Amino acid sequence: MKKKDEGKVDKVIDKLSESFEDNRLSTKKTDLLSYSHDYWPISLHWMLEDKFPSIPNAVVWPEDKEEVKEVVRWCYKGRVPLYPYGGGSGVLGATVPEKGGIIIDLKRMRSLQVDDQDLLVEADSGLNGYYLEDSLNEEGYTMGNIPQSLYPSTVGGWVGTKATGQFSTKYGGIEEMLKGIEVVVPPGKILNFKPHPRTSTGPDLRKLFVGAEGTMGIMTKGWFKIWPYPERRIKLSYASERLEDAVESVRKVMRRGAEPAVVRIYDEMETKRHFYDHEDIYGKIATVIIIEGDEKIAEVEREIVEEEFIGEYKGEGPVDHWLETRFNVKEASEFVPMGVVFDTIEVAVNWSNAEELYERVIESIKPIKGVLFASAHASHFYPQGICFYFTFAGTPPRKKDAESFYQQVWSEAMKAVIGSGGTISHHHGVGRQRKDWLEDELGGGLKMLKDIKEKIDKRDIMNPGNLGL
Amino acid sequence: MPGRWDWLKEELSGISMLTKLPTMTKFLKGKISGPDDMTKCSMCPNMCRHACPISIVDGKETTSPAGKSRVGMMIENEVLSLDRENLLPIHMCLSCGCCEIWCPFDFSVSDILRPVKTRAVEHNIVYEEFVELFDDLRENGTIYEEIEDQGDLPDDGDVLYLRGCEYREGDSEVIDRTMSVLKKVGTDPFVIYDEKCCGIPAYNTGNIGLFEDLIEDMAEKIRGSGADRVVTSCPSCAYAYKELYPEFDQNIDAEISHIVEFLEGKKLKFAPNKNTDRFTFHEPCKLVNGLGKKESMQDLLDRTGLELEKPRRNGDETFCCGSGGTTVSRLNEELSSEVARERLSELKSLSDEIITSCPTCKRTFEDNDEEVKVHDIAEIVDGLL
Numbered sequence: 047m048k049k050k051d052e053g054k055v056d057k058v059i060d061k062l063s064e065s066f067e068d069n070r071l072s073t074k075k076t077d078l079l080s081y082s083h084d085y086w087p088i089s090l091h092w093m094l095e096d097k098f099p100s101i102p103n104a105v106v107w108p109e110d111k112e113e114v115k116e117v118v119r120w121c122y123k124g125r126v127p128l129y130p131y132g133g134g135s136g137v138l139g140a141t142v143p144e145k146g147g148i149i150i151d152l153k154r155m156r157s158l159q160v161d162d163q164d165l166l167v168e169a170d171s172g173l174n175g176y177y178l179e180d181s182l183n184e185e186g187y188t189m190g191n192i193p194q195s196l197y198p199s200t201v202g203g204w205v206g207t208k209a210t211g212q213f214s215t216k217y218g219g220i221e222e223m224l225k226g227i228e229v230v231v232p233p234g235k236i237l238n239f240k241p242h243p244r245t246s247t248g249p250d251l252r253k254l255f256v257g258a259e260g261t262m263g264i265m266t267k268g269w270f271k272i273w274p275y276p277e278r279r280i281k282l283s284y285a286s287e288r289l290e291d292a293v294e295s296v297r298k299v300m301r302r303g304a305e306p307a308v309v310r311i312y313d314e315m316e317t318k319r320h321f322y323d324h325e326d327i328y329g330k331i332a333t334v335i336i337i338e339g340d341e342k343i344a345e346v347e348r349e350i351v352e353e354e355f356i357g358e359y360k361g362e363g364p365v366d367h368w369l370e371t372r373f374n375v376k377e378a379s380e381f382v383p384m385g386v387v388f389d390t391i392e393v394a395v396n397w398s399n400a401e402e403l404y405e406r407v408i409e410s411i412k413p414i415k416g417v418l419f420a421s422a423h424a425s426h427f428y429p430q431g432i433c434f435y436f437t438f439a440g441t442p443p444r445k446k447d448a449e450s451f452y453q454q455v456w457s458e459a460m461k462a463v464i465g466s467g468g469t470i471s472h473h474h475g476v477g478r479q480r481k482d483w484l485e486d487e488l489g490g491g492l493k494m495l496k497d498i499k500e501k502i503d504k505r506d507i508m509n510p511g512n513l514g515l
Numbered sequence: 516m517p518g519r520w521d522w523l524k525e526e527l528s529g530i531s532m533l534t535k536l537p538t539m540t541k542f543l544k545g546k547i548s549g550p551d552d553m554t555k556c557s558m559c560p561n562m563c564r565h566a567c568p569i570s571i572v573d574g575k576e577t578t579s580p581a582g583k584s585r586v587g588m589m590i591e592n593e594v595l596s597l598d599r600e601n602l603l604p605i606h607m608c609l610s611c612g613c614c615e616i617w618c619p620f621d622f623s624v625s626d627i628l629r630p631v632k633t634r635a636v637e638h639n640i641v642y643e644e645f646v647e648l649f650d651d652l653r654e655n656g657t658i659y660e661e662i663e664d665q666g667d668l669p670d671d672g673d674v675l676y677l678r679g680c681e682y683r684e685g686d687s688e689v690i691d692r693t694m695s696v697l698k699k700v701g702t703d704p705f706v707i708y709d710e711k712c713c714g715i716p717a718y719n720t721g722n723i724g725l726f727e728d729l730i731e732d733m734a735e736k737i738r739g740s741g742a743d744r745v746v747t748s749c750p751s752c753a754y755a756y757k758e759l760y761p762e763f764d765q766n767i768d769a770e771i772s773h774i775v776e777f778l779e780g781k782k783l784k785f786a787p788n789k790n791t792d793r794f795t796f797h798e799p800c801k802l803v804n805g806l807g808k809k810e811s812m813q814d815l816l817d818r819t820g821l822e823l824e825k826p827r828r829n830g831d832e833t834f835c836c837g838s839g840g841t842t843v844s845r846l847n848e849e850l851s852s853e854v855a856r857e858r859l860s861e862l863k864s865l866s867d868e869i870i871t872s873c874p875t876c877k878r879t880f881e882d883n884d885e886e887v888k889v890h891d892i893a894e895i896v897d898g899l900l
Contacts, residue, residue, distance in 0.1 A: 069847075069849070069850075074600060075595060076577050076595065076601050076604050080575075080576040080582050080585060081576055085560045090558060093557070093585065094558075096592050096594050098594075104692075105575075107574055107575065133560075133561070134560070134576055135560040135561070151574060151575065154574040156571075168707070174565050174571060176565035177565055177571065180565075180827065181827065196565075197562045197564055197565045197617065198560050198561035198562060198565070198579075203640045262854070289576060305591070315522060318521065318522035322517045322518065322519055322522060323517075325516050328517050332609075373562060374619050375559065375560060375621045378559070379550070380555065383554050383555070383558060384549070384550065385541050418523075418526070418527070418535065441541055
């Protein structure tokens with residue numbers, strides 16, 4: 047940050063210190079370094095190398111929307127970059143404060159209220175995901191948004207990244223759950239879009255903030271649809287000979303209108319990796335399915351799955367194994383510090399191009415020098431198509447640093463996705479990692495997005511640089 | 516049956532040795548020796564954040580479980596200097612062990628960071644609040660200024676009842692009721708009048724030298740009492756005697772139990788419950804996570820026949836009272852109270868009558884809310900036996 051800009055930031059920090067007590071506004075080095083990264087592998091790599099190229103000037107923890115408004119107002123006035131921060135579990139660098147400025151962490155805003163009759167939950171943006179779901183379960187409901195980051199992530203982060211969870215095939219993504227939203231936008235204005243079952247009142251402005259990753263404003267509260275806690279859960283698993291068989295089976299299930307909550311199809315390598323202790327599945331294509339909800343509906347959905355599935359039924363064991371291990375993120379801790387480059391890339395594609403996309407992405411990654419393996423599972427399903435979740439690992443070859451190696455893999459994968467007619471992101475968002483491919487995805491739409499951003503945030507303070515905006 | 520890594524071997528079989536060797540070496544290193552625990556914890560996206568009372572209430576990355584490890588790592592790597600300001604987030608740990616339940620490596624952040632705290636103490640980088648504590652522990656053998664034992668309790672019998680600093684200082688009623696329970700179950704309880712601190716406050720603050728001195732003294736007193744059975748009111752004391760003393764070569768032959776553990780296997784004949792009040796309960800983290808007694812307190816309460824409301828966070832998902840771990844309540848009283856209020860608001864939504872089995876939890880709740888009535892489990896059991 048330039049000296050002139052630092053002066054501006056200092057003035058804003060001085061102003062904020064008039065209303066935020068010491069423990070809610072910090073310029074301590076420990077805090078600044080703690081907010082210099084999120085869970086983007088590149089930023090973790092920086093931390094391991096003791097490099098901190100993106101350090102904020104201050105961190106602030108508001109407790110209500112008025113305080114958020116005040117932070118936005120002063121930052122806008124002082125032209126100081128402002129980065130909303132939730133659980134820090136985003137994997138694409140969306141919260142990395144690349145231009146310095148102020149981090150606004152929403153985690154001290156965490157109230158929730160359930161409306162039984164309307165089946166809605168009103169939740170503050172900083173509310174922890176597990177806290178929300180566990181509290182709902184206790185009262186006899188579920189929201190059904192169970193991302194792998196359920197434990198560390200926040201409601202605001204889910205909306206910001208347009209997240210989706212493991213049970214999305216039934217419950218939908220966060221954009222379908224969100225019925226109303228309260229946001230603070232520059233220059234410091236609170237907008238409240240109340241929840242309605244449906245509304246036909248012009249373009250849906252609520253959606254402007256879903257997946258905007260903090261570039262348009264700051265969500266302070268949301269209203270989400272909830273469901274009575276499922277009275278029945280059915281667990282099914284299959285071993286198929288070919289990936290195409292399993293994919294085609296699920297396509298037919300979806301086409302008939304059944305909506306299993308969880309469906310996961312593992313390619314041969316991932317089946318070996320995840321189900322190595324299930325000998326009868328090893329080397330095949332494993333599919334785990336969970337159907338849940340109303341007893342009668344669930345039974346009908348089970349019948350549809352059983353009628354359509356091409357593969358040998360393998361009971362509940364593999365599903366239980368998946369349930370037990372689904373939050374395990376051990377590998378990153380074990381291997382990344384040893385120099386292994388490891389990441390996941392999730393994309394979506396219509397059924398008609400599914401097979402081609404899977405093959406092209408795997409074939410684009412595997413030949414890269416240093417890549418050890420590339421594999422995938424399909425994790426979310428729609429009547430129109432499928433989400434593939436690719437995993438790769440390797441070590442950079444000699445004379446190539448980890449970051450360039452990582453970017454080479456990403457670049458080849460993104461090209462393959464676009465070439466196969468897929469979308470470059472299914473639920474992790476764009477952040478700073480995917481921004482260079484956004485134009486290929488949106489075409490002229492990117493210019494429109496930039497124009498909208500400029501109109502809302504003329505001084506470009508809201509998470510500048512993120513999404514390439 | 517295929518092995519854990521057969522998939523990788525198969526995948527590598529088609530790759531030339533020259534290409535795969537560097538990666539294989541790194542993979543193997545990661546699996547066999549791996550990075551140190553602090554680095555592993557730092558590389559986690561905080562998969563225990565939801566269970567960490569500090570993280571939920573404070574809402575800061577810096578004091579989140581992995582965040583604390585990251586600060587520790589930065590201190591170890593000399594990105595941050597070893598000084599009081601930088602050490603502060605590390606001390607924002609309640610040592611409740613709630614993180615350990617969710618960790619795939621079974622890490623306790625408190626254990627991971629203790630070496631950093633210890634190094635700080637060795638370099639005399641301590642807070643004023645700690646100096647006062649260390650002086651009290653060293654000079655008086657308690658966390659308070661000198662405690663004068665009240666009452667007329669027997670100093671000979673078959674079960675040694677260690678009352679702990681907290682009850683000795685402020686709650687002779689619970690002491691009497693615990694003695695009464697012990698008698699009702701057929702034992703002959705006694706106390707030692709020069710009882711000292713179990714040492715755990717020194718351990719929590721990283722003063723291992725002082726901890727070793729304290730436990731040597733206290734272990735000697737317990738051995739000298741001749742008791743073959745020891746009962747405590749405080750789960751942290753029981754944890755120290757059972758788990759930490761042997762680790763530091765202070766073995767006590769007597770069987771040691773917290774009062775809940777002690778009553779666990781006993782045949783107890785409770786009077787029919789005439790109490791119409793509804794109670795809720797708070798399980799202390801050191802009982803649940805430290806001593807591993809995940810259901811014992813609930814089981815005991817169920818046997819009493821009382822009307823009980825179970826809090827959402829119970830069993831191994833219990834929540835700290837806010838005063839665990841010695842350091843938070845001393846260095847950041849407001850944060851400690853915030854954690855207490857968070858827990859109290861959950862408990863109070865169920866009942867104003869709270870049962871717990873830890874002197875620190877009892878005192879913390881009473882200090883933070885005048886409306887609630889907090890009972891030690893011994894008081895409840897004694898009233899119904």
